[in-house]
Amino acid sequence: MQSKSPKMKVQFLFLFIYFLAITTSYAQEKAYYNQTELGVMIGKVEDQWSGTTEDRVGFSMLTFHGAWVARYHVVGLSLGYDNYESVKIIPVAFGWRGFFGDEGKAQLIGGFDIGGGSTILQDEEKTEWGESWWEGGMMLSPSVGGFFPGKNGKTSLTVTVAYKRQEVFQYNGTYDQVNPALQIANSNLPPGFSYLTETNYLLQSMVLRVGLSF
Amino acid sequence: MKTSGLHSLLWILVVSVLSFSCQDEITTTHTFRTMVPVYLEMSDIRARTIEIEPAQPLDNPGKIYIYGDYLLINEPTKGIHILDNTNPSNPINKNFIPIEGNVDLAINNNILYADNYVDLLAFDISNLSNIRLVKRVEDVFTHLYRHDTGEIITYKDTVLTTENPYWGGCANCEFYTMNASLSFTANYAAAAQSYGTGGSMARFTLSSGHLYAVDESTMRVFDVKSPADPKFIKPIDLGWGIETIFPFQDKLFIGSNRGMHIYDASTPASPTRMAVYEHIVACDPVVVNEDFAFVTLRSGNFCVNNINQLQVINIEDPYRPYMMTSYPMLNPHGLGLAGDNLYIAEGQHGLKSFKVSDVMAIDQNQMEFLESMKSVDLIPGPKSLIVIGPDGVCQFDYSTPSKLKKLSCIDVKNPVVVK
Numbered sequence: 001m002q003s004k005s006p007k008m009k010v011q012f013l014f015l016f017i018y019f020l021a022i023t024t025s026y027a028q029e030k031a032y033y034n035q036t037e038l039g040v041m042i043g044k045v046e047d048q049w050s051g052t053t054e055d056r057v058g059f060s061m062l063t064f065h066g067a068w069v070a071r072y073h074v075v076g077l078s079l080g081y082d083n084y085e086s087v088k089i090i091p092v093a094f095g096w097r098g099f100f101g102d103e104g105k106a107q108l109i110g111g112f113d114i115g116g117g118s119t120i121l122q123d124e125e126k127t128e129w130g131e132s133w134w135e136g137g138m139m140l141s142p143s144v145g146g147f148f149p150g151k152n153g154k155t156s157l158t159v160t161v162a163y164k165r166q167e168v169f170q171y172n173g174t175y176d177q178v179n180p181a182l183q184i185a186n187s188n189l190p191p192g193f194s195y196l197t198e199t200n201y202l203l204q205s206m207v208l209r210v211g212l213s214f
Numbered sequence: 215m216k217t218s219g220l221h222s223l224l225w226i227l228v229v230s231v232l233s234f235s236c237q238d239e240i241t242t243t244h245t246f247r248t249m250v251p252v253y254l255e256m257s258d259i260r261a262r263t264i265e266i267e268p269a270q271p272l273d274n275p276g277k278i279y280i281y282g283d284y285l286l287i288n289e290p291t292k293g294i295h296i297l298d299n300t301n302p303s304n305p306i307n308k309n310f311i312p313i314e315g316n317v318d319l320a321i322n323n324n325i326l327y328a329d330n331y332v333d334l335l336a337f338d339i340s341n342l343s344n345i346r347l348v349k350r351v352e353d354v355f356t357h358l359y360r361h362d363t364g365e366i367i368t369y370k371d372t373v374l375t376t377e378n379p380y381w382g383g384c385a386n387c388e389f390y391t392m393n394a395s396l397s398f399t400a401n402y403a404a405a406a407q408s409y410g411t412g413g414s415m416a417r418f419t420l421s422s423g424h425l426y427a428v429d430e431s432t433m434r435v436f437d438v439k440s441p442a443d444p445k446f447i448k449p450i451d452l453g454w455g456i457e458t459i460f461p462f463q464d465k466l467f468i469g470s471n472r473g474m475h476i477y478d479a480s481t482p483a484s485p486t487r488m489a490v491y492e493h494i495v496a497c498d499p500v501v502v503n504e505d506f507a508f509v510t511l512r513s514g515n516f517c518v519n520n521i522n523q524l525q526v527i528n529i530e531d532p533y534r535p536y537m538m539t540s541y542p543m544l545n546p547h548g549l550g551l552a553g554d555n556l557y558i559a560e561g562q563h564g565l566k567s568f569k570v571s572d573v574m575a576i577d578q579n580q581m582e583f584l585e586s587m588k589s590v591d592l593i594p595g596p597k598s599l600i601v602i603g604p605d606g607v608c609q610f611d612y613s614t615p616s617k618l619k620k621l622s623c624i625d626v627k628n629p630v631v632v633k
Contacts, residue, residue, distance in 0.1 A: 043236045043238055044236055044237045046238070046240075048240070053237070100221065100224055108224060110227045111227070112227070142227045163236075176247065188375065189246070189373050194247045195245070196244070197243070198243050198245065199240060199241070200240070201238060201240050202239040202240070
């Protein structure tokens with residue numbers, strides 16, 4: 001995880017999902033399902049110095065695009081925006097939505113999203129002495145919610161409670177000023193660095209979202 | 215089936231959503247380069263036979279030495295490559311002599327001197343297919359000894375990953391970038407610092423039947439009048455920050471990071487100090503002719519003064535050297551003097567050549583400035599000008615001094631990086 005390649009992987013995943021999203025939405029016009037929600041993420045973070053636990057609250061947005069694959073099942077892709085205190089993440093995931101209850105009435109929705117988070121919104125910082133950057137990691141989010149059809153029969157209201165587990169890495173590297181060409185075999189230091197700090201954040205949140213579906 | 219299946223799925227989701235902890239977990243790991251001490255018994259090292267190996271690719275070359283048709287290239291702490299340079303357009307890698315802890319070399323009448331940690335070795339290289347170790351002078355480079363126990367300490371570059379920042383990680387480790395002084399004494403980086411010789415950055419040098427070896431603070435004198443039987447005479451304390459040694463006629467010019475020492479070596483067994491020309495701290499190789507010493511100062515990693523210049527020092531009276539003039543440079547590293555032609559390695563900026571017959575107007579007599587030829591050191595040899603840089607070890611035809619012509623480059627696995 002200490003090379004810059006995971007970032008690449010997440011970016012590839014992002015592109016792949018983007019194209020898949022376009023193709024699925026065009027191919028299955030009629031069977032298309034969309035659910036777009038806004039809400040808050042609530043988590044707890046332990047202060048590194050005092051050891052006290054503080055609440056972490058941030059804005060979260062998720063848009064799910066899917067296709068009906070069975071009477072009660074939608075499979076698709078989700079794309080979002082999560083604003084954690086320390087980092088802004090674009091989660092990109094494969095998702096499933098399952099419906100329980102009679103059609104045309106209020107239903108329960110179950111959901112599951114699995115994918116990665118991109119840190120493309122975070123700037124890399126470079127100085128004479130080193131650089132720091134972020135890399136996204138795995139994202140996993142099961143959810144349950146309510147599905148309330150609107151009067152026109154097209155647009156419905158959704159309310160969701162989800163658990164979101166997002167991995168993200170922060171790197172702080174110091175350049176090797178002495179002998180930047182020196183490479184040590186099997187070294188997990190990127191070339192040109194003499195010191196690298198990797199901070200692995202496993203961000204766990206409860207997410208409350210409200211949105212529309214059609 | 216449909217509904218009950220969904221039912222249970224839904225329950226799994228509800229339970230999982232409610233049961234997960236929402237506390238962030240943050241873990242930090244530190245990965246850093248460090249020097250791990252390695253303790254070696256000299257008795258073990260002496261017990262190993264040195265077997266000459268077939269040609270090895272150049273990895274991270276240190277000092278370069280020209281001897282007749284041969285180039286000898288040190289691989290710091292590992293040994294010495296021997297290349298046949300009969301045709302400078304096509305040097306051929308011939309042999310490798312594995313010598314642990316080796317940093318420097320010099321050759322006198324077919325006898326190769328090389329350091330092996332605390333010992334000085336002498337090899338007979340008159341027949342390359344039968345290189346023989348003819349003499350080992352024990353316990354001369356004693357600064358490597360830890361105690362008087364026969365155990366030496368060297369440092370091995372290592373990368374560690376721990377959950378603690380470096381100061382809490384490994385008790386005996388030295389943080390790499392913080393410890394420049396250590397790396398000088400630790401033999402390892404002393405090598406990395408001396409790029410080549412015959413050139414201006416040498417640490418071993420031969421003059422009137424004597425071998426002089428300088429480390430960071432001491433010059434050691436060996437009598438090599440009988441080449442196969444070098445005898446250690448004595449150490450001479452020089453003060454700190456010694457970097458290079460350059461012999462000229464019966465004098466030794468020793469570059470330190472504070473200035474230039476001039477030693478009278480007319481009594482070769484016992485050089486005496488004539489003068490110290492002091493300047494501010496900077497990295498400074500030296501070359502000399504009858505009347506002048508040329509010194510480059512550069513701002514670098516260790517030598518943090520922000521000054522890049524070529525100084526011309528008058529040494530007509532070696533007891534009273536004084537600076538005549540100086541010229542601004544970009545980032546000068548090594549330099550070489552061939553007659554009236556001065557070549558300066560300008561680091562990442564390239565390679566410059568000057569006519570220095572009028573030392574007061576060197577800046578007006580620039581011959582060439584090859585910006586593409588990044589370089590850190592050079593050696594004006596009898597057949598070619600050898601230039602060390604990120605392209606490896608390159609040779610130029612300089613028979614027309616004002617127009618360098620590239621002949622060849624020897625590939626190097628880990629070439630120097632110039633910033």
